[in-house]
Amino acid sequence: MLDWGIIVHYFPFLLQGTVLTLKISVIALFFGFLFGLLAALLKLSPNLLLRQAGAFYVWIIRSTPLLVQLFLIYFGLPQVGIDLGPFMSGVLALAINTGAYNAETIRGGIISVPTGQMEAARSLGMGPTLAMRRIILPQAFRMAIPALGNNFVILIKDTSLVSTITLVELTLTAQRLIGSTYKPFEMYLMAAFLYAILTTTTSLLLGRLENRIAVERR
Amino acid sequence: MKTLVLAGMLVLSMLVTALSASAESLKTIKAEGELSFALTGQYPPFNFVDEQNQVTGFDVEIGKEIARRIGVKGVPVTTAWDGIIGGLLANKYDLICGSMAITPQRLETLAFSTPYYRSGAQIFSHVDSDIGSVDDLKGKKVGVTLGTTYEEWVRNNIADADVRTYKGVPDMVLETANGRISAFVTDKIVGALAIKEKGAPLKLVGDLLYEERMGIAFNQGNPELKAAIDDALSAMQDDGTYLAISMKWLGIDVR
Numbered sequence: 001m002l003d004w005g006i007i008v009h010y011f012p013f014l015l016q017g018t019v020l021t022l023k024i025s026v027i028a029l030f031f032g033f034l035f036g037l038l039a040a041l042l043k044l045s046p047n048l049l050l051r052q053a054g055a056f057y058v059w060i061i062r063s064t065p066l067l068v069q070l071f072l073i074y075f076g077l078p079q080v081g082i083d084l085g086p087f088m089s090g091v092l093a094l095a096i097n098t099g100a101y102n103a104e105t106i107r108g109g110i111i112s113v114p115t116g117q118m119e120a121a122r123s124l125g126m127g128p129t130l131a132m133r134r135i136i137l138p139q140a141f142r143m144a145i146p147a148l149g150n151n152f153v154i155l156i157k158d159t160s161l162v163s164t165i166t167l168v169e170l171t172l173t174a175q176r177l178i179g180s181t182y183k184p185f186e187m188y189l190m191a192a193f194l195y196a197i198l199t200t201t202t203s204l205l206l207g208r209l210e211n212r213i214a215v216e217r218r
Numbered sequence: 219m220k221t222l223v224l225a226g227m228l229v230l231s232m233l234v235t236a237l238s239a240s241a242e243s244l245k246t247i248k249a250e251g252e253l254s255f256a257l258t259g260q261y262p263p264f265n266f267v268d269e270q271n272q273v274t275g276f277d278v279e280i281g282k283e284i285a286r287r288i289g290v291k292g293v294p295v296t297t298a299w300d301g302i303i304g305g306l307l308a309n310k311y312d313l314i315c316g317s318m319a320i321t322p323q324r325l326e327t328l329a330f331s332t333p334y335y336r337s338g339a340q341i342f343s344h345v346d347s348d349i350g351s352v353d354d355l356k357g358k359k360v361g362v363t364l365g366t367t368y369e370e371w372v373r374n375n376i377a378d379a380d381v382r383t384y385k386g387v388p389d390m391v392l393e394t395a396n397g398r399i400s401a402f403v404t405d406k407i408v409g410a411l412a413i414k415e416k417g418a419p420l421k422l423v424g425d426l427l428y429e430e431r432m433g434i435a436f437n438q439g440n441p442e443l444k445a446a447i448d449d450a451l452s453a454m455q456d457d458g459t460y461l462a463i464s465m466k467w468l469g470i471d472v473r
Contacts, residue, residue, distance in 0.1 A: 013271035075301065078308035086310065166256075166297045166310070176267040176296060179260040179388040182416055 017173030031095035036102020061100035090162035109144030149206035253285040257316025259296035260386025276467040281315035287450035300365040314435040330433035335472040338426035340406035361390040361402035
């Protein structure tokens, strides 16, 4: 039923597409993490204005579809004079989007650290920033890693949406090749397989990180 | 902390190398040495992705030839048809050189070169279907590519047609073969080639619905760019380059 000749011939091209998917994922993951951390700290800030800024970011992103956000950045922004290339638009949309979800995950981690930890750190003479960095955040991330991993895996799969803004990543590579081969089953199977490799590897790496942290805990 | 800073620097360097500029006027195109032109890559033999994963076809060779004659490198960009005008207006590429028909409606927002080929709209159905004319399509599922002149024509001319929109012709060929739609409307050459080269189980229904002239689109207010493209087109028609490209991909002279 499957045309193995097609699979053997075209697999290397799909691998090329996977390289771009991986590149987009890594950059968006990095900035998405930073955005998430920043927004989580904003939402926990004693300053009302900062708190509301953080809350607004999380609300507006989580209440609109990623595809619409992507189109706003790619097609919409040039109208007001901000012209980002397809790569920048794609990475930015993904980072902003996943950042909002990371924010809630990280915030959840931070508030799950008992308040006594902060009080103890402060009583030892640490300032609030130092106490947050040295005492609270390390414990918060330990809590947040499984849920953050979930966000990372979703992000990798969401990169398929940037196929709509001319980025020839894995999904668009498959789509374009279907145009000349008329073999959707083989092409999308290969794409699904490669996405599964990417997400499974990410999950395994995060699992190892979790184990390492658990060892430290003993 | 150190590793985080290092990772950040790595990511930033990747971003800088990936930054791409866009161009609009002839001057900036020449300065950048690159002429980017958009097409779907889902429209064989005019533009498609070949066995080596390269974008190729009639439109691609015409676009590259124009670029060569302007003295720059031609770079094809594949994008969905329904977003192709939006991308041009947002200056994501310099031209649309992807079999776009010149219509009064499009001329309101875009500028076109002189026509670079002519063809026509044709209905295709499954070889075994009993559809024999336009009238048989009343109330049937008819496929069109979203945002094409074919879509508009079917909506305006086939009573009660259940119009199904797709991203490209290959999708509609597969859907017709599977029996999910009764017929689709596209360019006659495109459909005929799917039958001839790919053995698609299709037949032509009736005569041409209407004739179209295709042009190369760009943003308005660029008379220099228009002159450069028109000059290149007429020069390649005079010296036989156009005929060679046309014969190579289509087997006929589509001028």
